[in-house]
Amino acid sequence: MSRKLCIVHANCQGEPLVELLRSHPEFGERYRVRYFVNYTREYVPPDSLGSCALFLHQWLDPGWGELSSEAMRARLAPRARALVLPNFLFLGYWPFWDHAPGIEFSDFFLNELVARGLNKAECMHIYCDTDVRRFHDPAALVEQSFARERKKAERWDVPCLDWVHENWRREQLFLTVNHPAKALAFRVAQGVLEALGFAPLGPEHLAAMPEPFPDFELPIHPQVGELLGLPFAPADRAWRTFGHRRTFRQYVACYLDCRLNRVADLTAYLRLGCPGSALEWAESGQEEEKA
Secondary structure, three states: OOOEEEEEEEOOOHHHHHHHHHHOHHHHHHEEEEEEEOOOOOOOOHHHHHHEEEEEEEOOOHHHHHHOHHHHHHOOOOOOEEEEEOOOOOOOOOOOEOOOOOOOOOEHHHHHHHHOOOOHHHHHHHHHHOOHHHOOOHHHHHHHHHHHHHHHHOOOOOOOHHHHHHHOOOOOOEOOOOOEOHHHHHHHHHHHHHHHOOOOOOHHHHHHOOOOOOOEOOOOOHHHHHHHOOOOOOOOOOEEEOOOEEOHHHHHHHHHHHHHOOOOOHHHHHHOOOOOHHHHHHHHOOOOOOO
């Protein structure tokens, strides 16, 4: 029996979902999966949509034109099934994150300090060593983020936001604002399977699943960790940062190197080992962690 076509139209959160769906014996026997990346505007052939039996997608508003959810669903066959997937933008661990152009993983608090004309040492001191609540309220920012997610979740056919809210302080569920960690990626896949009437994946699938997005964990501010009760965000934790392990403070030093010198490609700078940051650490009397 030929397998039916399942299209997954999603951002990077679709990567672990596709692999988990393919590993499910019954799902894999019934469907062949094609994954199209939505944020890169990857072309989805009209004939693929027309022959699709199952369309799993994150909701895109009309501003996306032909890739908007309404436009794509209109091209599905009448008997095709469509489910809206979760599309997380989670600021619970990173309340100072924003969309500002000019640098990757933008942090509006650090950007404000740079914009005031402060040098690197001054920025480091205010951001890392003073009480952040003098400037911004992390708890209030997180609640604002949760409110936005609850509004988005009204469209989702795979409910899992309540589970995130119940567990986000107990274990780290996100590696960056939009990269789910293993436990959450597995939970989403189980939700999709349940919505489709399949049996759940077994514990052997969770055990065999690699950690998604292994290159980078966006470091969490230790004060945010303490204020919000995050046991996995101590000041001395060494985070995975593109081939190197760095504490939060070391990561901030690299970020400021880029921001102060108008270098947009923070990822490349982190991969290179942050040339020049060793001097800053030696002068501060702290020993730089060896990658």
